[in-house]
Amino acid sequence: CSSRYVLSQMHPMWQGPLAVPGGDRQSPIDIVVRKSVFDPALKPLTAEYDPHTCQQIWNNGYSFLVEYDDTTDKSTLKGGPLKDKFRLCQFHFHWGESNAWGSEHTVDRRLFPAELHIVHWNSDKYSLFEEAVMEDNGLAVIGVFLKVGKRHEGLQKLVDALPAVRHKGSVVEFNRFDPACLLPSNTDDYWTYHGSLTTPPLTEAVTWIVMKQHIEVSHDQLAVFRSLLFTSAEEEVQKSMVNNFRVQQPLRGRTVRSSFS
Numbered sequence: 001c002s003s004r005y006v007l008s009q010m011h012p013m014w015q016g017p018l019a020v021p022g023g024d025r026q027s028p029i030d031i032v033v034r035k036s037v038f039d040p041a042l043k044p045l046t047a048e049y050d051p052h053t054c055q056q057i058w059n060n061g062y063s064f065l066v067e068y069d070d071t072t073d074k075s076t077l078k079g080g081p082l083k084d085k086f087r088l089c090q091f092h093f094h095w096g097e098s099n100a101w102g103s104e105h106t107v108d109r110r111l112f113p114a115e116l117h118i119v120h121w122n123s124d125k126y127s128l129f130e131e132a133v134m135e136d137n138g139l140a141v142i143g144v145f146l147k148v149g150k151r152h153e154g155l156q157k158l159v160d161a162l163p164a165v166r167h168k169g170s171v172v173e174f175n176r177f178d179p180a181c182l183l184p185s186n187t188d189d190y191w192t193y194h195g196s197l198t199t200p201p202l203t204e205a206v207t208w209i210v211m212k213q214h215i216e217v218s219h220d221q222l223a224v225f226r227s228l229l230f231t232s233a234e235e236e237v238q239k240s241m242v243n244n245f246r247v248q249q250p251l252r253g254r255t256v257r258s259s260f261s
């Protein structure tokens, strides 16, 4: 998908000083469970992904993106808090150098070792990711927390391909991967709120859908994530790709809704 347009504007210093003008719905945030509001109108999510739309894995110098062909509506997300149909574009992760931290969202301040983001754009309203990324109702991102435990069999195919994209800028062909295998068994229980991309351009275009149930991956699988590099092959000093998460942002009066009571 064309999220490379968005992510290629990355620069390491975006973490801190970059204030988004008028940014009052930034992400990530801490989800305070007792302050979330149960909304019985929230529906179950319907994710229908065609594994054949999987195209490649790309190290963009910030994370590794598994990118999908988003020129048709073959892989879509609807339901949940969404009114429109959203097209799968890519998924990626954020993680720490240690298992003690790494996620972007937290639940009652609890940190997880990593967080999966499955990125979709509103194909009922827009015709390209680049357009949707600038609009309020443009994107829907599913967030799933990762915990260290038993090995995730579905993830292993992706883990085995990662050494081929060790350096920033590398791409490897990657086919037939269904991101649904990375969703928790229960996708009916989630929190949802309006926020932003957590990497540049940080636009406030995202309906966040954060799963209550986490998935488990093994310590060794997470170690392969940490073997990736922020730096390209040409750079003298190689830097491990770790701690690629944004600092938490103020809630600014937003309400986080829950699909469960």
Ligand SMILES: NS(=O)(=O)c1nccs1
Pocket: 003, 006, 007, 117, 119, 141, 196, 197, 198, 199, 200, 201
């Ligand atoms: N980390 S994120 O899912 O908010 C994202 N940033 C840019 C494209 S997708």
Ligand SMILES: [Zn+2]
Pocket: 092, 093, 094, 117, 198
């Ligand atoms: Zn992300």
